[in-house]
Amino acid sequence: MGAIFMDILFLNQKDVKKILDMSSAIEVNEDAFLQHGLGNVQMPVKSYLYMHEYNGDLRTMPAFIENQDICGxxxxxxxxxxxxxxxPTVxxxxxxxxxxxxxxxxxxxxxxxxxxRTGAAGGIAAKYLARKNSHVIGMIGAGHQAHTQLLALSHLFDIKHVKVTSAxxxxxxxxxxxxxxxxxxxFTLTMDIEEVCDCDILVTTTPVRKPLVRREWIKAGTHINAIGADAKGKxxxxxxxxxxSKVIVDDVPQASHSGEVNVAISEGFMKVDDIYCELGHVIAGVCQGRQSDEEITIFDSxxxxxQDVATANxxxxxxxxxxxxxKLEIF
Structure with missing residues (x-):
C-alpha cells in the first residue's frame, strides 16, 4: 500500500466567529434537541476530572447524531x-x-x-415554554453567557424591558x-435580585453554590432559564x-448529576421522577410544554x-x- 496523506481542518476563534451567528445556532440546536427527543443520538453523560489544587475541572463530551452522520x-x-x-475561565x-x-x-x-450554542438553547427553551406575550426579561448574572442568552431571546421575543443584576x-x-x-x-440595572425576578422570563447565569432566587419572588406564569449550574454542587x-414548578431539563441523567436539580435531588428534596421531561421531548411533541399562563416553567440547561457537535458540523x-x-497535515 502506498503512502496515505490526510489533513485536518483547523479553525481558530476568529474563523468560527466569521461563520457562526445566533440565528443559525438556534436553527441547528433546535434540530439537535429534536433528534435527542426522537432517540437518534448516542451521548454519554459528560465526564469530569477535578483539579482541586487549581480550583478547576476538565470535561469531555462525546456525541453521535446517528441519522445525520455527525460525530465528535x-x-x-x-x-x-x-x-x-x-x-479565560472556560x-x-x-x-x-x-x-x-x-x-x-x-x-x-x-x-x-x-x-x-448555550444562548441558543435558552432561546429555544423559552420559545416552547415561556408565554408568547413575554416582554420583560430578568437577567441574574451579566457575563459572557448573559450576552448570548439575551441575544437569543431577542430573536424570538418582542423585548420591551430588560432588568439586570450581578455582583x-x-x-x-x-x-x-x-x-x-x-x-x-x-434597561434597568440594579443590585436587587428580587426586583429582577419580577419579569416574564428570568435567566440565571451565575456559578453559585447557594441559591440566589427564592420561590416567593417568582410570580405565576414566569419562565426561568437556569443556565449557571453545570457541575455537582451548583x-x-x-x-x-x-x-x-414544571422542570424541563436538557438531559435527565446529566442534569440529575450536574444541573440545577442536582443538589435538590442529592439532598432528597426532590426525586428524578419530579422532573417533567426533556426539552427534546417537548420539541418532538412527546410531551406538552406550557399548559397554562399561570404555571411556572424552568429549563435546566x-x-x-x-449541541457542540451539531454546531461544530x-x-x-x-x-x-x-x-x-x-489545513494541517497529520500524516
Whole structure:
C-alpha cells in the first residue's frame, strides 16, 4: 500500500466567529434537541476530572447524531481563577470525526461556540415554554453567557424591558452597552435580585453554590432559564421553587448529576421522577410544554454534546464551502 496523506481542518476563534451567528445556532440546536427527543443520538453523560489544587475541572463530551452522520467530542475546562493569569475561565476545543472511518476531520476553538450554542438553547427553551406575550426579561448574572442568552431571546421575543443584576455593576453596564443597540428597549440595572425576578422570563447565569432566587419572588406564569449550574454542587434556584414548578431539563441523567436539580435531588428534596421531561421531548411533541399562563416553567440547561457537535458540523461545512481555516497535515 502506498503512502496515505490526510489533513485536518483547523479553525481558530476568529474563523468560527466569521461563520457562526445566533440565528443559525438556534436553527441547528433546535434540530439537535429534536433528534435527542426522537432517540437518534448516542451521548454519554459528560465526564469530569477535578483539579482541586487549581480550583478547576476538565470535561469531555462525546456525541453521535446517528441519522445525520455527525460525530465528535468537545473537551472543555472550567478554571475560575484563570483571570489571575490572564486566561479565560472556560476554554474549549471540538474535534469532529468521520463516522465511516473515525478519521479526524476538523478541530476548532469552541469557547465562543459554547457561548453561542448555550444562548441558543435558552432561546429555544423559552420559545416552547415561556408565554408568547413575554416582554420583560430578568437577567441574574451579566457575563459572557448573559450576552448570548439575551441575544437569543431577542430573536424570538418582542423585548420591551430588560432588568439586570450581578455582583459587578460594571458588568451590568457592559451588558446594557453591548445589547441595547440590538434590542432598543428599556434597561434597568440594579443590585436587587428580587426586583429582577419580577419579569416574564428570568435567566440565571451565575456559578453559585447557594441559591440566589427564592420561590416567593417568582410570580405565576414566569419562565426561568437556569443556565449557571453545570457541575455537582451548583444551585441558583431554591429547592422549594424547583419542587413547585414544571422542570424541563436538557438531559435527565446529566442534569440529575450536574444541573440545577442536582443538589435538590442529592439532598432528597426532590426525586428524578419530579422532573417533567426533556426539552427534546417537548420539541418532538412527546410531551406538552406550557399548559397554562399561570404555571411556572424552568429549563435546566447543562449543555449537551449533541449541541457542540451539531454546531461544530455547521461551522465545518460552511468553512469548507467558503475556504476558511487552515489545513494541517497529520500524516
Amino acid at each position: 467530542v468537545k473537551v472543555v475546562n472550567v478554571h475560575p481563577d484563570n483571570q489571575r493569569v490572564g486566561l 476554554m474549549a476545543v471540538v474535534l469532529l470525526n468521520s463516522t465511516s472511518t473515525g478519521a479526524p476531520l476538523a478541530m476548532m476553538e469552541a469557547s465562543y461556540l459554547t457561548d453561542v 459587578d455593576m460594571e458588568e451590568n453596564e457592559m451588558l446594557e452597552r453591548d445589547l441595547k443597540p440590538v434590542l432598543d428597549c428599556e 444551585q441558583e434556584l431554591d429547592s422549594e421553587l424547583l419542587l413547585h 447543562t449543555g449537551l454534546a449533541i 455547521y461551522v465545518y461545512t460552511k468553512a469548507l464551502h467558503n475556504n476558511i481555516g487552515k
